[in-house]
Amino acid sequence: MTDTASTEQTGPAPGPSAPAPGTAGLPGQGSRPPQPPGPCPPGFLERLGSAAFARVNEVREWHELPLPLGLLNLRVLRDDLRRKNLYDTYGAGGERRRRATSTLLPYRSYDGSGYDPYDEDMGRVGTRLDRNAPLDLVFPEGDEALMSPSPREISRQLLARRGFVPAPTLNLLAAAWIQFENHGWANHGDNEEAEPFTVPLAEDDDWAEHGGTCPMRINRTRPDPVAHTAADAPPTYENTVTHWWDGSQIYGSDEERCRALRTGEGGRLIVEDGRLPADPRPGKECLDWTGMNSDYWAGLSLLHTLFAKEHNAICDFLRSHRPTWDDERLFHTARLVNTALMAKIHTVEWTPGILDTPVLHHAMNANWYGVLPRWVSKTFGRIGTGEMLSGILGSPTDHHAAPFSMTEEFVSAYRLHPLIPDELTVRDHRAGAVRTTIGFDEMQGRATRSSVDEFGMSDLFYTFGTSHPGALVL
Template sequence: MSSSRPRRAGTLIAVSATAALAAIVVRDRVSAAGSRAAAGAEPEGAPAARYRDTLPWRLYNGASALLDRWVGWDRLPTPLGLAVLVGVRNVLRQRNLHDTGGLPDLDPAGPDREWLTARTPDGSRNDPDVPSMGMANTRFGRNVPIAATHREPEAAMLTPSPREVSLDLMTRRRFVPATSVNVLATAWIQFMVKDWFSHGQGDPAQRWEVPLADGDPWPERPMTILKTVADPSRPAGGTAPPTYLNTETHWWDGSSIYGTGAPGDEQRRTGRDGKLVIGDDGRLRLPADPARNPATVPGWWLGLNLMTTAFIREHNAICDALKAEYPGWNDDELYRRARLINAALTARIHTVEWTPAIIAHPTTVLALRANWWGLAGEKLHKLVGRISDSEVISGIPGTRTDHYGVPFTLTEEFSIVYRMHPLVPDDYALRAAADGRLLRTATFPELAGPHAQAVTDEVAMADLFYSFGTAYPGAIVLHNFPRFLQEFRRPDGKLMDLAAHDILRTRELGVPRYNEFRRLLHLRPARTFAELAGDPEVAAELHRVYRGDIERVDTITGMFAEKRPRGFAFSDTAFRIFVLMASRRLNSDRFLTRDFTPHVYTPLGMAWVQNTTMVDVLLRHYPELRPALRGVTNAFQPWPDTPAA
């Protein structure tokens, strides 16, 4: 960059950062002395504390935004890039948290002290002042202004046809691997998404009719996609943008393991020593009742089977350790504490292992680890504990709970950026962990639905984990959508093109199209298709499908097309939602902030969460993987091949 503007911005941000960090230190010292009022601290759940709106912070945030736009955080030296990301997150917290208003009338009957140190089955009572915040069947929030989420008229909603976008821009011509991660990373994110959110399976009484070209091979006419179930809590006849309900809890509470609601909770338990049901052979025992069997729900496959099995076994191992430490505890107490510990463990693994693996830029690796440990680092944290009240210095867990002035929810935009189906390979080689020999090959359909359980009966679990650990997933780019997922039949008989479904669902949920989405996230829009794609052939395809109108490009299409920062498996646009929501999911959850304490978790539980890695989980339950995992520090990065015997 020959311009002096970036240099001036760099100088400004250095000065601003010094002032802002000084403000943090001053606040921390006053807080430590018990003078929070003198420091201007706000009560929990209030908007960001006042020190964040002082002149040093305004200068810092403004300089961060300028440097991010002119140079890009990813092109800066790591310390300066990290400083810019702190400012970017500050701006996003101030301007990109929007309440969809009016929680449904689901408030629990009243306070219940037994839940002060345990997660409820339906996600209620996490915030004692607003018991329904984040519980199942409450609304998704927004990361863009509410006024920007009005749905387009139906004709515009279907233009260009989602099926045309699927066939012409998404179809996998050849498998493009993401070589920085392994297929366990694919299984993990689906395991997490199953915990975080769902819009349900669609409304069978309401359907979109998708236009098809004359030569389209789709076997049914017309092509239909179920509409998302309407929000029953909305008053009829309103003119506000549509809202939708999350059928899962919004919290990071392990609902993919434990279920949502009391029936889901109880049906998974043995009723003895707090433990969950698992077969004597350490494999899942799926219920015969189709209504309770996860293999009958769209999306179930071998990857979810593996992750669910491992963390059911982890729960039971935690129960054994707690019972040895606290022999007088009953089944309920053991279960609830083990759930709390196990859920926090998945949050830590996701924060400091999965996410740094999938966005492996040096700056983001440091930033994401700092979300949990702070810039002071893991070693110092484990040696002496927190040295500051600041989340920047000592991490978010253990800080005060903070909703930044907006009731906590997951957001529609968050649900869209996690549509990462290109990660799924079409073909799999199942190999032996002991010597790497090929056991069998399989296609994705042969590992999906009820077939997943059949494969675990045939192939040892350690071999399946090894096969996933040594294989590459697909890159999250155009022309890399799994072939099988473009035409498959759900367990209920509904024929689906998941790529077309993802495109239409994004429009239906009122997520702005790509360029407007970027503007609302304080990023430059793409001026031309060539600028967006960086490849003349892809630019020409985009131009044809979107009829020459760059403003009509769908958010998912644009995110798959854009050039990614070094080490990233997904786009910088999606990363802006991650920057904001990765912190917010920790900041708002009292079990990961003010109640992340030995009193609530037990000393044993705190040590379990802080000291266990995904590699530890695998070795605890599948010790035969030890040779394959030798030297592996992050289980989501490719494992070395086991040498032949």
């Protein structure tokens, strides 16, 4: 992603192999550390477009406009979000000491550091999630205020499933896909068990009858382990994975985990008899050994295994053409290719599938390829330095109003439970015949690997491809 996640910018983040213009004076090259370019103020046409579409959107949304106007509307909205909806939780005073990257490596680092020429720690695992809302508006309410109206009653009245509503334009792989991608972008870590929220229950609530406590107790989000230096700053939270779009859900967010997933030969990941190995940690043997396996279920197992195999296929192809490359170079190059593949799928296939409008189809393809016909880029290469004509890939690095990170609001937008079905009808991939029907509990958590072993990846992929997720409705 090329920006903080407020706008769902698609395309891989410019990595250290594509530094911003004007970075020739990096440390170690005989000059003082460079300063990042500040955000450019909007020009007259940008301000005019913003004002005009603000009036238009009072009566018609972007997806209701004719295609050319809809595309222009999305461009204006994206520019507005880049200027007005990116807030650094470290504060303008530089609470986090920023240091220039001494050596820009031509591949993804293990912990997400060293991607930006001006800020070595930007997006690194262990740095904070930022905000899309101004920081003075994100102070939490007290516990008493949070319980009015009751979160439990909101859940019961608006979110509780009273019947499965399928999304007929999607298959179940789309539901697994977004969780797979999210696990590579952001995670708060394990919730705090001390001082949980206590949620009172209505008299007719059946929570206790199903084994729940009364009142309901909800663990708090793990707080930022680094104390604030500013007394007037709102609470912040740490990302326990890299912020970047770098496939960390497969490769891990630290070197130790990553090397434990590799064979050490030919750049390959460990895949045994067509499957990822079992997690070697005590109590985790029911899960796959991969970069991130929290909230794991059969859908995630399919995709983690598939892209581990894809990584190995890329390694084999590279080695056939570059026999002198060692394990490390093969691994890092294959990771770049695999990550770009995932980013492209998300940009030009998943997102237009979820938001299925003509405007979005054209807009997401323009994000990747630019608005010019593809033959232009194939014939002449990139046209111009910006992203509009030839797409985000290869455009200059620009973090706009704040250093790159995932944001709390972006994470909050993904509430995936409506997508997950109550049960799955498993079908034979050769004839399409029904094998059996299982509940969701029979394919998640402790049952994950056993369910994949029982039904096999071929039948499960066919089943997921011919089953619908739930519609995103109340």
